[in-house]
Amino acid sequence: MRDSVVLITGTRKGIGRYLAEHYVRQGAQVVGCSRSEPEWSLENYTHFCVDVTDEAAVRRMAAAVNKQFGRIDVLINNAGIASMNHVLLTPAATAERIFATNFQGVFLLCREAAKVMQRRRYGRIVNISTVAVPLHLEGEAIYAASKSAVVTFTQILAREVASYGITANVVAPTPIETDLIRSVPKEKIDAIVERLAIKRLGRFEDVANVIDFFVRPESNYVTGQVITLGGVG
Numbered sequence: 433m434r435d436s437v438v439l440i441t442g443t444r445k446g447i448g449r450y451l452a453e454h455y456v457r458q459g460a461q462v463v464g465c466s467r468s469e470p471e472w473s474l475e476n477y478t479h480f481c482v483d484v485t486d487e488a489a490v491r492r493m494a495a496a497v498n499k500q501f502g503r504i505d506v507l508i509n510n511a512g513i514a515s516m517n518h519v520l521l522t523p524a525a526t527a528e529r530i531f532a533t534n535f536q537g538v539f540l541l542c543r544e545a546a547k548v549m550q551r552r553r554y555g556r557i558v559n560i561s562t563v564a565v566p567l568h569l570e571g572e573a574i575y576a577a578s579k580s581a582v583v584t585f586t587q588i589l590a591r592e593v594a595s596y597g598i599t600a601n602v603v604a605p606t607p608i609e610t611d612l613i614r615s616v617p618k619e620k621i622d623a624i625v626e627r628l629a630i631k632r633l634g635r636f637e638d639v640a641n642v643i644d645f646f647v648r649p650e651s652n653y654v655t656g657q658v659i660t661l662g663g664v665g
């Protein structure tokens with residue numbers, strides 16, 4: 433990863449922050465974004481206050497990264513939001529917000545980063561889904577549907593950009609203790625863990641390990657794949 437340019441969305445906290453630190457530790461130039469400023473800073477890390485749903489802002493960020501570093505080697509679409517609710521009680525505005533961030537944001541970032549990657553005929557894209565998709569988790573219909581869209585989108589994108597030397601893959605984590613699941617009742621989390629082959633919560637390292645594999649230059653024959661953690665599938 434030394435001197436690679438890695439663009440990660442949603443780096444202010446949670447999994448995204450861990451990934452930013454992880455790739456800086458490996459010698460990469462990391463660029464991150466979130467809607468608000470992080471309360472931390474790192475050497476070889478540049479932050480943009482960008483909402484991934486804002487097309488103009490995403491374009492400006494990709495252009496700025498290209499101007500400053502001359503390339504984007506890796507894109508990790510980590511920014512995401514969730515809201516647990518029964519379908520019958522879900523406001524349309526909630527569904528729109530979730531799809532805008534979890535799907536539209538991924539699409540915009542992939543499109544803009546792939547245009548930059550295409551010029552050097554090299555790129556690694558990793559998108560993030562969830563075990564809520566294969567487990568069909570009740571209460572997570574909108575969230576899981578937005579992540580299903582990410583999976584299908586990634587599989588087709590993988591075919592469309594393969595000839596440019598760009599791969600696109602998905603990692604689907606199990607529950608990990610972050611703000612995203614803070615409001616989910618403990619019984620619900622315990623019930624999900626009970627359905628995993630490996631019965632524990634996920635860790636940041638579990639996600640980073642799969643991403644490490646996808647982004648290796650040697651993984652140039654691996655694309656359109658979904659690796660689901662915890663033994664689900």
Ligand SMILES: NC(=O)c1ccc[n+]([C@@H]2O[C@H](COP(=O)([O-])OP(=O)(O)OC[C@H]3O[C@@H](n4cnc5c(N)ncnc54)[C@H](OP(=O)(O)O)[C@@H]3O)[C@@H](O)[C@H]2O)c1
Nearest residue numbers: 442444445446447466467468483484511512607608610612
């Ligand atoms: N934690 C889990 O159990 C779990 C399990 C499976 C999959 N995932 C997935 O993993 C990813 C990261 O989740 P997490 O648990 O780390 O969540 P988190 O702790 O809530 O962090 C979410 C990050 O995304 C940023 N973000 C949210 N909306 C954004 C937007 N519109 N534009 C730019 N940045 C935005 C947030 O910063 P700002 O608020 O400043 O924008 C924050 O940095 C998500 O895609 C999530 O669906 C998580």
